[in-house]
Amino acid sequence: MTAGPALGVRGIRKAYPKVVAVAGLDLEVQRGEVFGLLGPNGAGKTTTLEMIEGLTEPDAGTIQVLGMDWKGHGRAIRSRIGVQLQSTSLFNKITPREALTLYGSYYPRRRSPVELLELVQLTEKADAYHMTLSGGQMQRLALALALVNDPELVFLDEPTTGLDPQARRGLWEVVRHIKREGRTVILTTHYMDEAEALCDRLAIMDHGALLTEGTPMGLIQGLAIPSVVELTFHGAPPDPGGFRAQLGVEVAVRGDFWEIPTRDPKALLPRLLEAAESAAVPYEQIHVRRATLEDVFLHLTGRSLRD
Secondary structure, eight states: OOOSOSEEEEEEEEEETTEEEEEEEEEEEOTTOEEEEEOOTTSSHHHHHHHHTTSSOOSEEEEEETTBOHHHHHHHHHHHEEEEOSOOOOOTTOOHHHHHHHHHTTSSSOOOHHHHHHHTTOGGGTTSOGGGSOHHHHHHHHHHHHTTTOOSEEEEESTTTTOOHHHHHHHHHHHHHHHHTTOEEEEEESOHHHHHHHOSEEEEEETTEEEEEEOHHHHHHHTTOOEEEEEEOSSSOOOOHHHHHHHTOOOEEETTEEEEEESOHHHHHHHHHHHHHHTTOOOOEEEEEEOOHHHHHHHHHSSOTTO
16 A cells, blocks of 8 residues: 555646636545545536546646556556446346446456445345345445445545435445545535534535635634524514614524524523514524534535535
8 A cells, every 4th residue: 555645636627618617626635534525516526526536637737546647557546446426327137246246357356245245234135136226225335336346545426315314324334334444435425414424524615616624523613603593484584684783693594594603602592582572573493503514614605505
């Protein structure tokens, strides 16, 4: 195993006729960490991953994968990385065991189908046709296929999109196991809870540019707003202009609720309740929560992670 970072990216750029997908991005990922690319749809996450994986050539910039570049060492890089794309196409009547055996035959170094099926909890479905698997089972098979060559570096592109909560958490456990094996994982996601649960470090992207990077807790603490008070309404909330001026606080409208960031919810709540009663604000519930990565993203971009 070579020394140095697992990934080094400098100034990569990719433009299409009507859009700049990635605008001069720098990234460095250390060996053995789970690194996340966080951002809304269209932020440039998938394009970034495709360039790093050698599927798309950047217009500018340099990419070092496991200390090698794609132009001179493409075959060597492919033998040492694993890739799970957003969707995986397999024959309807291929079984998980057959798919893993077939894909493994492409590599000089491979993990056994039995071991991989056990890892992703598909042993009982080893000989079932692919078309009979549930969405979560298909995603776990796709992850097993990404691990078939025993890779040092694994790429996961929105691996849990469209899965139910139980299936998502099942995949999280597999990712944690991969990390415990000493592998490096780079994943894209637009789920803030997924990034907080899995990532040692992450980068937040929007419009093809890097906005910030760091540990999940470090980014949240850097926001300097430990708590958020939410007032929910039945239907569209009223305009908070007068309420905002009366309390002297920032009030944002998010769907059917008001959102009020605060450093001291204990001091704010009595004042807020009094002001709401005085102004006859027709709220239904008040909820206090800690700040999250979504608050960091909203602060940086003014829009939701899923916009």
